[in-house]
Amino acid sequence: LDKNLALRVRKSEEDGKWIVSGRGVLHLSVLIETMRREGYELQVGQPQVIFKEIDGVKCxxxxxxxxxxxxxxxxxxxxxxxxxxxxxxxxxxxxxxxxxxxxxxxxxxxx
Missing domain, CATH: 3.30.70.240 (Alpha-Beta Plaits)
Structure with missing residues (x-):
């Protein structure tokens, strides 16, 4: 995380899963492949788009x-x-x- 400023990681309060946010599918794919090569075992879910509320409108x-x-x-x-x-x-x-x-x-x- 120190070298990859566009990456955000947080733990979900509901189910304890780690939520990783990045700059897109390619960015996250590179992260996943790097972690696998370093010996981590992962279970990865479907990517989701992050919606934002601006002036009361969901964007x-x-x-x-x-x-x-x-x-x-x-x-x-x-x-x-x-x-x-x-x-x-x-x-x-x-x-x-x-x-x-x-x-x-x-x-x-x-x-």
């Missing part, structure tokens, strides 16, 4: 998602992302490829 983190795909896969990618609550911001053709930009809730990326 969630929104990610900027950029996808670059061949033209023939663009509609499939748009469908996949919009099913996970992503909103298309921009679509640009670049030769035979398409750049798609979305705003998407973090929970849609985590699954």
């Amino acid at each position: 969630e983190p929104i990610e900027e998602l950029t996808i670059n795909v061949p033209e023939e896969y663009a509609s499939k990618m748009i469908d996949m992302v919009t099913r996970r609550k992503g909103e298309m911001v921009k679509m640009e053709s670049a030769g035979e490829r398409v750049n798609l930009e979305f705003d998407m809730p973090s929970r849609g990326i985590i699954g």
